[in-house]
Structure formats: C-alpha cells, structure tokens
Amino acid sequence: MSAESTKEDQGLIEVLRDKLRQFAADRDWDQFHSPKNLAMALSVEAAELLEHFQWLSDADSAAMSAEKRRKIREEVADVFLYLIRLADKLDIDLGSAATDKIKINAAKYPIETAHGSSKKYTDL
Amino acid sequence: MSAESTKEDQGLIEVLRDKLRQFAADRDWDQFHSPKNLAMALSVEAAELLEHFQWLSDADSAAMSAEKRRKIREEVADVFLYLIRLADKLDIDLGSAATDKIKINAAKYPIETAHGSSKKYTDL
Amino acid sequence: MSAESTKEDQGLIEVLRDKLRQFAADRDWDQFHSPKNLAMALSVEAAELLEHFQWLSDADSAAMSAEKRRKIREEVADVFLYLIRLADKLDIDLGSAATDKIKINAAKYPIETAHGSSKKYTDL
Amino acid sequence: MSAESTKEDQGLIEVLRDKLRQFAADRDWDQFHSPKNLAMALSVEAAELLEHFQWLSDADSAAMSAEKRRKIREEVADVFLYLIRLADKLDIDLGSAATDKIKINAAKYPIETAHGSSKKYTDL
Numbered sequence: 001m002s003a004e005s006t007k008e009d010q011g012l013i014e015v016l017r018d019k020l021r022q023f024a025a026d027r028d029w030d031q032f033h034s035p036k037n038l039a040m041a042l043s044v045e046a047a048e049l050l051e052h053f054q055w056l057s058d059a060d061s062a063a064m065s066a067e068k069r070r071k072i073r074e075e076v077a078d079v080f081l082y083l084i085r086l087a088d089k090l091d092i093d094l095g096s097a098a099t100d101k102i103k104i105n106a107a108k109y110p111i112e113t114a115h116g117s118s119k120k121y122t123d124l
Numbered sequence: 125m126s127a128e129s130t131k132e133d134q135g136l137i138e139v140l141r142d143k144l145r146q147f148a149a150d151r152d153w154d155q156f157h158s159p160k161n162l163a164m165a166l167s168v169e170a171a172e173l174l175e176h177f178q179w180l181s182d183a184d185s186a187a188m189s190a191e192k193r194r195k196i197r198e199e200v201a202d203v204f205l206y207l208i209r210l211a212d213k214l215d216i217d218l219g220s221a222a223t224d225k226i227k228i229n230a231a232k233y234p235i236e237t238a239h240g241s242s243k244k245y246t247d248l
Numbered sequence: 249m250s251a252e253s254t255k256e257d258q259g260l261i262e263v264l265r266d267k268l269r270q271f272a273a274d275r276d277w278d279q280f281h282s283p284k285n286l287a288m289a290l291s292v293e294a295a296e297l298l299e300h301f302q303w304l305s306d307a308d309s310a311a312m313s314a315e316k317r318r319k320i321r322e323e324v325a326d327v328f329l330y331l332i333r334l335a336d337k338l339d340i341d342l343g344s345a346a347t348d349k350i351k352i353n354a355a356k357y358p359i360e361t362a363h364g365s366s367k368k369y370t371d372l
Numbered sequence: 373m374s375a376e377s378t379k380e381d382q383g384l385i386e387v388l389r390d391k392l393r394q395f396a397a398d399r400d401w402d403q404f405h406s407p408k409n410l411a412m413a414l415s416v417e418a419a420e421l422l423e424h425f426q427w428l429s430d431a432d433s434a435a436m437s438a439e440k441r442r443k444i445r446e447e448v449a450d451v452f453l454y455l456i457r458l459a460d461k462l463d464i465d466l467g468s469a470a471t472d473k474i475k476i477n478a479a480k481y482p483i484e485t486a487h488g489s490s491k492k493y494t495d496l
Contacts, residue, residue: 012137012219019226027233028240032427036177039170040426042203043291046163046170047419053160054412055366055404073216077225079166079207080218083200092197094204095136101201102143109151116152118303156303164302167415171295178288179280179490242427260385260467267474275481276488284425287418290451294411294418301408321464324455325473327414328466331451340445342452343384349449350391357399364400 013084013094020085035089042082049075137208137218144209159213166206173199261332261342268333286334293330297323385456385466392457407461414454421447 024030052064052072064072087094108121117124148154176188176196188196211218232245241248272278300312300320312320335342356369365372396402424436424444436444459466480493489496 016219016222016226023226023230026235027238029238029242031240032242034183036180037427039174039177040288040422043167043170043174043295044419044423044426046167046203047291047416050163050167050412051416053163054416055409056160059158069214072214073221074225074228076207076211076214076216076218077221079170079203080222081225081229083203083207084222087200090193090196090200092200094200095140097197097201098140098204098208101198101205102140102147104198105205106147111150114151114153116155118153118156161303164298164412167419168295168299168302171292171415174288175292178292179285264467264470264474271474271478274483275486277486277490279488280490284428287422287425291415291418291422294415294451298411298415301411304408307406317462320462321469322473322476324459324462324464324466325469327418327451327455328470329473329477331448331455332470335448338441338444338448340448342448343388345445345449346388346452346456349446349453350388350395352446353453354395359398362399362401364403366401366404 016081016084017088020081021088024085033085033089035086038082038086038089042079042086045075045078045082049079140205140208141212144205145212148209157209157213159210162206162210162213166203166210169199169202169206173203264329264332265336268329269336272333281333281337283334283337286330286337290327290330290334293323293326297327388453388456389460392453393460396457405457405461407458410454410458410461414451414458417447417450417454421451 024033049072052068052075084094086092087097109124113124114121148157173196176192176199208218210216211221233248237248238245272281297320300316300323332342335345357372361372362369396405421444424440424447456466458464459469481496485496486493
C-alpha cells in the first residue's frame, strides 16, 4: 500500500463497505450480489446518472437547478455504493487500485503528446 | 458532515481528486471535462467493466484468472477515478452523498418487506 | 400487425435473425444467449458506440474521418445485431414494437407542450 | 447493397425512419439530435432495458410476467428507435451495415475455434 493510501485515509470507504455488508446481510441480499450482477447494477446506475445530462449542452451541464442537482447527487452516490460493494466482493482495494491506475494513465498519456488533445492513447 | 465522514476519513478521495486535477491541468484537459462528458466517460468505463462479466455464469464471475482480475481491477479504478472527477466538477462530496443515500435506501427497502427479495422498491 | 409492418417489410430483420440463429447454432452459443446475457451485450455495444463520441463537441460529432465513420458503422451494426438476437429470444416483433412505441411517445410528448423542449415527459 | 438487403426488404426501417424524422420536425427536436446526444440516449435506453434483467438468474430471465414483458418490449422498441434515428443522422444503412458485420464476425470467430467457447476473439 502506497503512502497516499494509508489505513487512516481509507476510513471512509471501509465504513461505507461495512454499512453495505450489513445492509445486504439484513435483507438476505448476498444471494443476488454476484460480481456479475453488481457490475450490471453499477452500469445501470451510471446510465441513470448519464440520463440527467443527455440533452444538455456542455454549458447547461455545468448550471443546473437545485432539484436536478439533488437527483444527480443521489445517482452519483448510487454509483459509488455499487462500486464499493463490487470492489468488496472482488477483494479490490479501491484506493490502491486508483493510485496505481493514475500512474498507468500518466505513462499512456505523456504530457507532451497528450497536451490539448482528446485522442485515445492508441491514436496519439 | 456526519460523524462517519470526517476530514481525516476523506483523505484518500481528496488526494485522488487533487492528483486528477493536476493530471488534467498538465494536459490542458479541463476543456473536455464538462460534467456531461465526464458522465459519458463514467458510463463507458462501467460498460468496459461489465464486458468482463457478460458471458460468465454467476459462479464463474466469482472465480477468475489473475490476468482477468488485473484487468478488472483497472476498470474498477477507471470508474472510481471518473466518479471522483465528476463529483469534483459538480461540487459533490462523495462521502456524505453516499452516507445520505444509504439512509434513503434503508427507508425504501425496509428489512421486513425487502428480505430475500430482489424486487425494485416500487414493486415491493 | 399494422399496415406499416407487413410480412414483406420485415424481410430484412427476418433474414438477419435467421443468420444470427445459424451463427449461434454453428458455434454452440445458444447456451450463452440468455436474454439477460444478450441485454448485457447490447448495453456494452451501445457504450462502445458511445465511446466514439465521448470527448467530441456536438459539432465534431457530425463531422468525422472516414476511418472513424467505418468503426462507428461497425458498432451501430453490433447494437442492431444484438437487438435482433434479443428480440428473437424474447419473441418480440421489432417492427410492431417500434410502431406501437412511436404512438405511445406521441401521446407522452404532445406537439404543443413538447415543442422546442428537451424536458422529460414527466417534467412537461 | 447485397441481395439480402433489397429496397423492398428495408421498407420497415425506412418507414420508421420517416416517422421519426416527422416526429422530431413536429417538435423542433432536431436541435437536440446530434449524433453524440443520440448515442447517449441509445446507451441510456439499453441500460433501462438491462435493468429489467439485473437481479434475475439466467433461468428467470427467460420466464417473466406479462407486465414485465410489456415493459421490456417498450424498452426494446426505444433502443430500436434511437438506433434508427442515429443511423439516419450518420447516413448509415442499418441493413447493409449489419449484413457486413455478420461477415466480419464470421471471420473473427471461425466455427472450429469458437465452438462452445464464450472467449473474445482476441483470446481464442
């Protein structure tokens, strides 16, 4: 585990992970929570989040009503919760996985070649 | 901010958020990172994660090769990173949003009626 | 079956449906083609299509290179093929389902109230 | 255009395409129907379809209530309609694109090596 991802840092995700374990246990939902099903649920929640933006201009998407922002906040939370639950079932440490991936991305997208470009790394 | 979501707890997400801000600034990518575009990218990454599970039985999805697990870990990280970036652009605190949403879900899915059922709350 | 959806009209979809049946039978793939798995594959293909547009401005999305257009055409085809396959497994006639849905949408979005608005029907 | 995709065969898709053009024109919706936005809408509809299957076993997904089947039929129709609309905006002939893609897939997945396997062609 890297310096950026100490035990103290991960308190939040661990707390949420434990709440979700209890939530599922209380409702006997572990039978439904295969990694496959959780990956589906995560993808569905990501699309529900996307739906809020689908007809907006980029400018509109940065300026929304309080009610719309409240709904979006809930969808963002749903994505996060399913991600934590899936990572738990797959024994993935979200913090170290994300820290590692930033390094991989930095190698894929060197500052010099990627600057100002939205091209995929395979096209740079 | 709730007791579960103290400043110390959020260290990890804040560290990742700051790394992503720097990553985008270094590459002049803020011009592409509208909430709409980030919500699309999040949805695309969630589908790339889902692709790893699409033909598997639920049993298979819990038992995969080390190489497959490594790829899945990277996709999980991608979803997390775009989620942190989107939440940053929308000024959403992931920890408190998730903590609030668990409470909402607990009200939608009371233990008595939801026990052992995969029905949506609107059908319970 | 409506006047718009005669047997002759559906020739194309029926031909494609039969090719896909043969394709799966030749490879012994029916074991994987549950409606659930096909719905996942459809969603994954839709996201692969979406990926081509994710960082583009709306203007850019209407003006793309021949190579990019070729790839997008293939992704569009993949979505269509999985949709035909899923509809076949679910005994859904795509033509009459689509014709019926246009009528439902016309009732949800009356010309007077929906004109020039991108609001969801529940918000009109 | 191949023998399988004659003008007569495409009657259904052309009829639906024209209805959708009229639908958008009547509501002044062309301003929202960039390929990018339509690709988002298609992806969102595919996820709404997927949601109906997300907690089901593969066996369950083949045996559903009439009400659930009705809703699924509507989601299938929505995917088809957005696909037709997107293809129209991109000048893609769905019939010939699909016919071509089946040939590409047949080359990617030769019967001998793909038989009984759900592996991606890159792993065969």
